[in-house]
Structure formats: C-alpha cells, structure tokens
Amino acid sequence: MSQILLSAKNITRRFGGLTAIDDVSIDLPLGAVHAVIGTNGAGKSTLVSILSGELAPNEGTIFMKQANITAWPQPRRARAGLGRSYQRTTIFPSLTVHENCRLAAQANHQKFWSWTASTHCKFSNEAADRALSLAGLEAHSGRIAGLLSHGGKRQLEIAMGLATHPTVLLLDEPLAGMGPEETERMLALLASLKSDLAILLVEHDMDAVFKISDIITVMVNGAVIAHGSPDIIRNDPQVQIAYLGEDE
Numbered sequence: 001m002s003q004i005l006l007s008a009k010n011i012t013r014r015f016g017g018l019t020a021i022d023d024v025s026i027d028l029p030l031g032a033v034h035a036v037i038g039t040n041g042a043g044k045s046t047l048v049s050i051l052s053g054e055l056a057p058n059e060g061t062i063f064m065k066q067a068n069i070t071a072w073p074q075p076r077r078a079r080a081g082l083g084r085s086y087q088r089t090t091i092f093p094s095l096t097v098h099e100n101c102r103l104a105a106q107a108n109h110q111k112f113w114s115w116t117a118s119t120h121c122k123f124s125n126e127a128a129d130r131a132l133s134l135a136g137l138e139a140h141s142g143r144i145a146g147l148l149s150h151g152g153k154r155q156l157e158i159a160m161g162l163a164t165h166p167t168v169l170l171l172d173e174p175l176a177g178m179g180p181e182e183t184e185r186m187l188a189l190l191a192s193l194k195s196d197l198a199i200l201l202v203e204h205d206m207d208a209v210f211k212i213s214d215i216i217t218v219m220v221n222g223a224v225i226a227h228g229s230p231d232i233i234r235n236d237p238q239v240q241i242a243y244l245g246e247d248e
Contacts, residue, residue, distance in 0.1 A: 002029035005198040006168045011060035013050060020046045022222040028168055028198035033190060035201045035209045038219035044202045048170050052084045053077040083166035085157045087173045093146030097137055097156055100145050101128035104160035127163045135159035136189060151182030155189065168198045175205050187212050
C-alpha cells in the first residue's frame with residue numbers, strides 16, 4: 001500500500017446551524033491524484049480549507065504522516081510540507097515569474113538575521129529555479145507574471161507551491177477557466193508531479209477528473225456518498241443520480 005501522507009478522520013464543520021462538512025474521512029497517498037467532486041455547495045472548498053489549516057474542524061483529526069496536525073496553524077502546516085492553491089489566482093502580478101516563486105520559497109524558509117539581501121538568498125533562488133523547471137515555466141522566468149495567460153498564471157501558482165518543497169498539494173479548481181490546450185498542459189504537469197507527491201484535486205471538469213485521478217471521492221451536502229477508482233465512481237448509481245444527472 002502507498003504511504004499515506006495526509007489523513008483526515010471523521011471531519012465535521014458547522015457554521016451555525018449549517019453542517020458544511022459531515023463526518024468526512026479522506027486519505028492522500030504518495031504517488032496518487034485524489035479528486036474530490038460534487039456540485040456547488042457540496043463542501044469541497046471547505047474541506048480543502050480545513051486540511052490546509054485555514055479553518056478548524058468542530059470534530060475530527062488530521063494527520064500528516066505520523067503527526068497530529070489538527071491544531072496546527074496554516075503557516076506551520078505549510079512549513080511541514082503542505083501546499084495549496086486557491087480558486088482565484090493569488091500571484092503577485094507586477095513581479096516576475098521567478099520573483100513570485102522566490103518569495104514563496106522565502107516565506108517558507110525565513111531567515112530573520114542575515115546580512116544578505118533577500119534577492120540573493122541562495123536557497124530561495126535555487127528553490128524557485130527548481131519549481132519553475134518542474135512546472136515547465138523556465139522560459140518565462142523573467143516575464144512579468146500578470147502578462148501570463150490564464151493557464152500560465154495557474155501553472156505559476158502551482159510552481160509557487162512547489163517552491164516550498166511540499167509533500168502534499170491541495171489544488172482547488174486549478175482548471176477553472178482554461179481552454180482545452182491549457183487543460184491538457186495542466187493535466188500533463190500534474191501527471192509529471194504525482195510520483196513525488198500526494199495531490200488532492202477539487203475540480204468540476206469531469207473529463208479531466210476521470211482522466212487524471214487515481215481515486216475519487218464524491219460529496220453531496222457535506223457528506224461523502226461514494227469513494228473509489230474512476231471506474232467505480234462512473235458506474236455508481238448514487239453518483240449518477242446525485243451528481244452526473246443520470247436517473248436510470
């Protein structure tokens with residue numbers, strides 16, 4: 001069995017009288033893309049926010065490898081190897097592509113006492129170079145980030161995550177707004193990265209989900225209704241009725 005890098009057990013999150021996440025458990029193994037799908041309001045992004053430390057669960061526990069990180073704040077989780085992207089791009093548009101990655105690396109490897117200018121930090125620059133190489137953005141290193149295509153900006157977001165040397169990547173709708181060619185490039189990127197990472201993918205593009213995912217979890221109204229391989233999910237009657245819109 002693959003090593004489980006992130007494991008959430010019996011997670012529940014309430015907002016007043018609304019239960020947004022209802023007793024959800026999920027494992028993210030090394031070398032796999034684990035997709036979480038569901039209609040709007042199913043609780044997917046809330047789950048990502050809980051796993052990343054942006055929100056605290058009312059119930060349940062989260063483990064990263066053997067460590068219980070349930071009470072860890074977001075920065076501590078990031079330093080431990082947990083990276084994430086957001087539905088909306090969070091790049092620095094006026095800076096270069098390389099500077100975006102360098103800043104991400106520096107934020108995760110801060111030096112509070114140094115006579116060296118941050119722009120000359122060997123660790124941060126090497127981390128940025130490595131991330132841009134992995135993400136296929138080396139040729140755009142000196143380009144102003146705001147001038148990239150939409151797909152390029154989403155690639156840069158992943159590169160910024162990679163600059164922190166993560167072991168787990170949480171990707172919230174990275175394909176949103178992409179055309180077919182950009183989508184294919186992003187899927188190829190994820191496929192090239194997954195051997196060294198555990199990847200959680202929240203996505204609405206079902207063709208892409210079934211193409212790239214090793215495991216799929218389906219959520220409805222905050223609860224898991226199905227979990228398994230793409231073939232199992234595609235043929236699950238509950239999923240066909242509740243999500244894929246097929247009522248046989």
